[in-house]
Amino acid sequence: MSQQWISTIVYLAWLAGAACFVLGLHRMNSPATARDGNRLSAAGMAIAVVSTLAFLITREGGLGGIALAIIVIGFAIGGGAGLYTARSVKMTAMPQLVSLFNAVGGGAAALVAIDDFIRLNSGAPVDITIFVVLGALIGSVTFSGSLIAGGKLQGLIAGKPIYVPGGQAVTAGLAIIALAGIAALILAAAGVFSLGSTTVIAILGLVVAAGLVFGITMVLPIGGADMPVVISLLNSFTGTAAAMAGFVLGNPVLIISGALVGASGGILTKLMADAMNRSVVNIMVGGFGGGEGVTGAVSGGGSVREIGADDVAIQLAYASSVIIVPGYGLAVAQAQHAVRELAELLESKGVDVKYAIHPVAGRMPGHMNVLLAEANVPYPQLKEMDEINPEFDRCDVALVIGANDVTNPAARRPGSPVSGMPILDVDHAKSIVVIKRSMGRGYAGIDNELYSNPKTGMLFADAKEGLAALTAAVKAL
Amino acid sequence: MSDELLTSLAIFTLAILVGFEVISKVPATLHTPLMSGANSIHGIVLVGAMIIAAEADNPVSYLLAFVAMVFGAMNVVGGYVVTDRMLQMFRKKPTAAKAGTEGATSAPGA
Numbered sequence: 001m002s003q004q005w006i007s008t009i010v011y012l013a014w015l016a017g018a019a020c021f022v023l024g025l026h027r028m029n030s031p032a033t034a035r036d037g038n039r040l041s042a043a044g045m046a047i048a049v050v051s052t053l054a055f056l057i058t059r060e061g062g063l064g065g066i067a068l069a070i071i072v073i074g075f076a077i078g079g080g081a082g083l084y085t086a087r088s089v090k091m092t093a094m095p096q097l098v099s100l101f102n103a104v105g106g107g108a109a110a111l112v113a114i115d116d117f118i119r120l121n122s123g124a125p126v127d128i129t130i131f132v133v134l135g136a137l138i139g140s141v142t143f144s145g146s147l148i149a150g151g152k153l154q155g156l157i158a159g160k161p162i163y164v165p166g167g168q169a170v171t172a173g174l175a176i177i178a179l180a181g182i183a184a185l186i187l188a189a190a191g192v193f194s195l196g197s198t199t200v201i202a203i204l205g206l207v208v209a210a211g212l213v214f215g216i217t218m219v220l221p222i223g224g225a226d227m228p229v230v231i232s233l234l235n236s237f238t239g240t241a242a243a244m245a246g247f248v249l250g251n252p253v254l255i256i257s258g259a260l261v262g263a264s265g266g267i268l269t270k271l272m273a274d275a276m277n278r279s280v281v282n283i284m285v286g287g288f289g290g291g292e293g294v295t296g297a298v299s300g301g302g303s304v305r306e307i308g309a310d311d312v313a314i315q316l317a318y319a320s321s322v323i324i325v326p327g328y329g330l331a332v333a334q335a336q337h338a339v340r341e342l343a344e345l346l347e348s349k350g351v352d353v354k355y356a357i358h359p360v361a362g363r364m365p366g367h368m369n370v371l372l373a374e375a376n377v378p379y380p381q382l383k384e385m386d387e388i389n390p391e392f393d394r395c396d397v398a399l400v401i402g403a404n405d406v407t408n409p410a411a412r413r414p415g416s417p418v419s420g421m422p423i424l425d426v427d428h429a430k431s432i433v434v435i436k437r438s439m440g441r442g443y444a445g446i447d448n449e450l451y452s453n454p455k456t457g458m459l460f461a462d463a464k465e466g467l468a469a470l471t472a473a474v475k476a477l
Numbered sequence: 478m479s480d481e482l483l484t485s486l487a488i489f490t491l492a493i494l495v496g497f498e499v500i501s502k503v504p505a506t507l508h509t510p511l512m513s514g515a516n517s518i519h520g521i522v523l524v525g526a527m528i529i530a531a532e533a534d535n536p537v538s539y540l541l542a543f544v545a546m547v548f549g550a551m552n553v554v555g556g557y558v559v560t561d562r563m564l565q566m567f568r569k570k571p572t573a574a575k576a577g578t579e580g581a582t583s584a585p586g587a
Contacts, residue, residue, distance in 0.1 A: 021521075026499050034567075067542075071546060076550075082556070094513075098513050099518055101555050105519050107548045112522060134584075245525045258521070259492035260493075263497045265510070351562040
């Protein structure tokens with residue numbers, strides 16, 4: 001077979017791979033076909049990687065021994081590490097793992113761009129230079145930013161906003177350095193002035209360094225509650241960086257896949273921000289995320305009523321309808337199995353149990369569904385906010401487990417930091433039980449009026465221990 | 478700009494529009510798996526890492542290509558496996574029936 005033929009077949013295989021990505025993502029629209037969709041996408045990836053390898057081996061000059069070793073050993077190490085961590089990670093730690101995978105993806109895109117630039121060695125035309133520097137910059141920002149985001153979720157770095165001295169001035173300074181570097185490189189490539197090859201590479205190094213520090217200073221001041229939006233945004237960045245690398249290499253599959261992910265991450269980020277009634281810019285600038293500077297404008301005037309596990313057990317067991325509202329506290333305490341156990345026990349007593357899932361409950365959009373699904377909670381019991389809200393009026397007991405801001409009735413009135421955020425209408429239930437470790441505030445840093453509602457009983461306990469106590473008490477009835 | 482680059486720009490633009498359409502129809506429940514799935518797809522940069530590895534001819538390039546290979550492979554393999562693990566949990570199981578066999582005659586989860 002001639003080289004021409006092989007190139008054509010490889011190109012077609014790349015297109016087939018890209019088509020698999022599009023179709024795979026499309027099938028991920030519905031829970032029923034999502035798993036097939038992901039596998040289709042994985043198959044597309046396998047096609048793209050194998051055909052690239054075949055192309056590199058069969059082309060003129062072939063694949064050198066060192067190059068082959070780099071590809072095989074690099075794949076074995078990276079793939080092995082990915083396989084091990086993905087298999088062994090606890091589902092509660094999954095968001096930070098996704099963030100880590102996103103970081104290395106961004107890093108790889110930056111390295112591909114940097115390597116290509118070094119090879120061209122100041123001989124790059126203007127258009128290629130633009131894509132190289134953009135790829136290197138965006139990749140660097142995602143790499144360090146995703147690592148910080150993952151570190152915050154893992155608890156390696158404090159989840160609360162960390163304010164860099166000089167804050168926004170530093171961030172703005174870094175952006176100016178990066179943009180000035182990019183402008184210099186592009187003008188040099190256009191022949192406006194000439195730079196030595198060492199100078200050019202030093203400037204690229206400066207741009208990359210500015211990008212890395214920018215990623216850190218961008219994510220540090222953002223509170224843990226906003227991490228989902230940040231990870232989603234960085235995911236979109238990585239896609240864009242991959243597309244830039246595709247322009248540099250003239251590779252269609254990189255361009256298509258990168259653009260797909262860039263668009264998907266963008267949409268997802270906006271949906272997330274919309275669910276919190278905030279703009280993406282507002283989140284990135286910081287604020288709400290950590291409660292700093294937010295005064296308790298609506299302080300809980302009334303007193304709270306504490307309630308014991310035995311009393312709650314009686315309420316639950318003799319209710320006809322119970323809605324469970326899981327939140328961040330449930331995820332932290334890893335109480336998803338405990339809640340499923342309690343729910344099954346109640347169902348065996350004829351109680352109708354449903355779960356109300358707020359779009360931003362947990363740490364990532366849909367995170368709560370994944371956690372509960374892991375604990376074998378039947379999928380049809382999980383209800384989204386719009387679907388469940390009318391049902392609170394008919395429900396006997398609303399059991400709130402470690403959820404706070406998403407249940408705060410203050411959101412219905414203007415003048416509160418959470419104003420306008422869609423909430424679960426927990427206060428419409430006939431009776432409310434809140435399992436919470438303390439009277440601590442949520443991420444918005446304000447008191448929750450729900451707790452001082454006369455219908456509300458507070459069960460102060462860790463989510464897992466509290467649920468275990470409830471299960472034991474219901475069994476003892 | 479070269480014809481090749483202009484063609485690439487056209488592909489890029491269309492792919493972005495396809496991405497918007499494909500994504501905007503996904504229910505909130507699937508957002509995390511979707512984010513993870515999209516995250517695996519940008520692991521396609523692995524192909525870029527392979528290409529620069531094949532063209533590397535000096536120690537600096539060897540190192541850059543090697544690290545890019547490790548990163549890209551981790552993104553691809555880990556991303557797909559963890560997404561598959563998440564989605565595995567969404568399949569409908571007969572657990573509702575199991576809960577119901579413990580004595581109650583009501584229809585749990587209906």
